[in-house]
Amino acid sequence: MKIIVEEKTALTAHAEFRVRFSEVDAMDIVWHGNYARYFEDAREAFGEKYKIGFHDILQAGYTTPLVELSFNYKRPLLYGQKAKVEVFYKKTDAAKVILEYEIRDYESSMLLATGRTVQVFLDRQNQLVLSNPDFYLEWKRRNGL
Amino acid sequence: MKIIVEEKTALTAHAEFRVRFSEVDAMDIVWHGNYARYFEDAREAFGEKYKIGFHDILQAGYTTPLVELSFNYKRPLLYGQKAKVEVFYKKTDAAKVILEYEIRDYESSMLLATGRTVQVFLDRQNQLVLSNPDFYLEWKRRNGL
Amino acid sequence: MKIIVEEKTALTAHAEFRVRFSEVDAMDIVWHGNYARYFEDAREAFGEKYKIGFHDILQAGYTTPLVELSFNYKRPLLYGQKAKVEVFYKKTDAAKVILEYEIRDYESSMLLATGRTVQVFLDRQNQLVLSNPDFYLEWKRRNGL
Amino acid sequence: MKIIVEEKTALTAHAEFRVRFSEVDAMDIVWHGNYARYFEDAREAFGEKYKIGFHDILQAGYTTPLVELSFNYKRPLLYGQKAKVEVFYKKTDAAKVILEYEIRDYESSMLLATGRTVQVFLDRQNQLVLSNPDFYLEWKRRNGL
Numbered sequence: 001m002k003i004i005v006e007e008k009t010a011l012t013a014h015a016e017f018r019v020r021f022s023e024v025d026a027m028d029i030v031w032h033g034n035y036a037r038y039f040e041d042a043r044e045a046f047g048e049k050y051k052i053g054f055h056d057i058l059q060a061g062y063t064t065p066l067v068e069l070s071f072n073y074k075r076p077l078l079y080g081q082k083a084k085v086e087v088f089y090k091k092t093d094a095a096k097v098i099l100e101y102e103i104r105d106y107e108s109s110m111l112l113a114t115g116r117t118v119q120v121f122l123d124r125q126n127q128l129v130l131s132n133p134d135f136y137l138e139w140k141r142r143n144g145l
Numbered sequence: 146m147k148i149i150v151e152e153k154t155a156l157t158a159h160a161e162f163r164v165r166f167s168e169v170d171a172m173d174i175v176w177h178g179n180y181a182r183y184f185e186d187a188r189e190a191f192g193e194k195y196k197i198g199f200h201d202i203l204q205a206g207y208t209t210p211l212v213e214l215s216f217n218y219k220r221p222l223l224y225g226q227k228a229k230v231e232v233f234y235k236k237t238d239a240a241k242v243i244l245e246y247e248i249r250d251y252e253s254s255m256l257l258a259t260g261r262t263v264q265v266f267l268d269r270q271n272q273l274v275l276s277n278p279d280f281y282l283e284w285k286r287r288n289g290l
Numbered sequence: 291m292k293i294i295v296e297e298k299t300a301l302t303a304h305a306e307f308r309v310r311f312s313e314v315d316a317m318d319i320v321w322h323g324n325y326a327r328y329f330e331d332a333r334e335a336f337g338e339k340y341k342i343g344f345h346d347i348l349q350a351g352y353t354t355p356l357v358e359l360s361f362n363y364k365r366p367l368l369y370g371q372k373a374k375v376e377v378f379y380k381k382t383d384a385a386k387v388i389l390e391y392e393i394r395d396y397e398s399s400m401l402l403a404t405g406r407t408v409q410v411f412l413d414r415q416n417q418l419v420l421s422n423p424d425f426y427l428e429w430k431r432r433n434g435l
Numbered sequence: 436m437k438i439i440v441e442e443k444t445a446l447t448a449h450a451e452f453r454v455r456f457s458e459v460d461a462m463d464i465v466w467h468g469n470y471a472r473y474f475e476d477a478r479e480a481f482g483e484k485y486k487i488g489f490h491d492i493l494q495a496g497y498t499t500p501l502v503e504l505s506f507n508y509k510r511p512l513l514y515g516q517k518a519k520v521e522v523f524y525k526k527t528d529a530a531k532v533i534l535e536y537e538i539r540d541y542e543s544s545m546l547l548a549t550g551r552t553v554q555v556f557l558d559r560q561n562q563l564v565l566s567n568p569d570f571y572l573e574w575k576r577r578n579g580l
Contacts, residue, residue: 020476021170021176022170022178024171025167025171026166026169026170026224028171031166032326032355033324033326033327036322036323044456053515054316065319068360068363069363071356071359071360080488080490163334165330166334167326167327167330171489172498172500177500177504178468178475181312181468182310182468185310185311185312185468189311210464210467210508210511211506212507212508212509213505213507214505215504215505215506216503218501218503219502221500225345312466312468315457315460316456316460323457
């Protein structure tokens with residue numbers, strides 16, 4: 001039996017945002033579902049920085065839908081609040097992209113939320129790919145993983 | 146010069162909805178941008194009822210992006226409120242789909258909002274189609290327009 | 291040390307939905323963040339059925355923001371697909387509301403996604419309440435828990 | 436009879452954005468309803484620049500819900516595209532806030548969409564205010580209108 005381990009890496013990216021009026025709910029805090037957009041902002045920054053964005057992956061013949069997404073809400077995000085969302089790439093031998101997230105207040109760096117996404121690879125026939133695609137192995141090598 | 150007129154028709158469809166918690170903003174009323182979803186619900190009901198939905202149009206070789214969208218907000222929609230959104234097809238000679246909308250309280254029928262969308266036809270090369278596609282002329286005929 | 295256990299209960303509710311055009315992304319499947327709305331639909335149905343909705347809780351002097359939210363995506367949801375989202379109440383001694391969710395295809399009952407939310411109680415001063423509020427203990431009793 | 440005229444002013448603000456994956460629909464263009472968020476970004480920038488944001492108005496004892504919102508879509512916005520949204524304040528004697536919007540490609544300045552919002556003033560009892568609130572008259576004066 002092969003144990004799949006995950007390891008921290010130095011690969012990280014971030015995005016900044018200011019809470020929009022439309023993101024806040026009747027409790028005057030950001031509606032929990034909207035955090036998926038903040039994570040996406042960080043993921044897109046990561047994809048652009050490390051050349052592994054939606055279009056890079058599509059060009060290699062794959063898409064990478066999410067199979068897991070989780071949030072831990074620690075402190076509320078308020079209307080107008082400026083915040084930073086960071087994403088950290090986790091190394092794994094599985095044919096997956098595993099990312100972890102932290103949202104912090106922009107000024108105080110207070111931790112507001114954490115989360116995690118797991119993405120798999122589908123080929124052009126929308127079939128799940130069980131072993132690492134060549135382009136992904138190559139990408140890992142280029143990034144010293 | 147040809148004057149394009151719009152005429153009321155008997156073609157109408159509707160959808161019902163209950164205001165979700167996530168749709169309400171910090172003023173405790175539905176955030177204005179969310180009305181686009183209610184209109185969409187009515188438009189989809191219309192597409193299904195009259196066989197002119199997204200997939201019907203796609204199969205005929207076209208897409209119909211919106212070129213105009215407008216809302217008139219008359220009374221606020223509140224969290225938990227049950228409402229009905231009706232859509233009315235407007236006849237026109239132009240190669241367009243023109244729809245008008247009314248949102249009413251489900252119980253009292255009080256008018257809460259109105260609106261309008263205009264859609265054009267793009268062909269498979271994403272080029273604007275200036276004359277009515279055959280399938281659309283045929284659809285109009287079938288519906289007595 | 292007190293071990294907090296969670297137990298299944300018979301308390302369940304559900305909602306039905308049809309995937310909207312606006313919920314689908316460029317991969318032609320529902321964008322992962324939109325599942326939060328489906329869970330919300332089930333949670334609201336639960337709140338209404340068992341008289342523990344947002345307004346019931348507010349009237350008792352509390353709000354119940356989410357502290358955890360997770361999704362497991364098993365099969366894609368497609369535009370136009372009709373589905374059912376069920377929610378199951380988990381019993382716990384902690385001052386929390388723990389709910390689990392299942393999304394299934396409406397016709398085939400095929401499992402499409404699962405998930406979980408954990409909510410805590412805040413009082414009128416927005417302070418975390420560590421022991422079960424009286425109204426919640428009473429609610430549990432009324433429901434045989 | 437008093438004719439209400441609207442006049443252009445020099446008061447303007449803008450925001451920049453990059454189209455997110457989640458904002459794009461199955462036609463691979465930004466879903467029309469999402470433009471409301473871009474307009475909001477510009478409106479918030481305007482509110483902050485000229486000290487007439489949601490909280491400024493709330494502090495003066497009012498809220499300003501939208502009563503009209505319209506969009507003209509001229510060219511599609513694509514995933515990843517960088518764009519700029521500008522907002523222009525229109526002078527009026529009515530007790531309203533009238534704003535016009537332009538979305539342009541960030542690089543080429545090509546016009547992609549225009550729009551307009553009209554907001555009214557509600558007092559603390561949520562009653563419509565028919566004459567200009569003092570704080571708004573004072574704000575206009577301070578801004579040379």
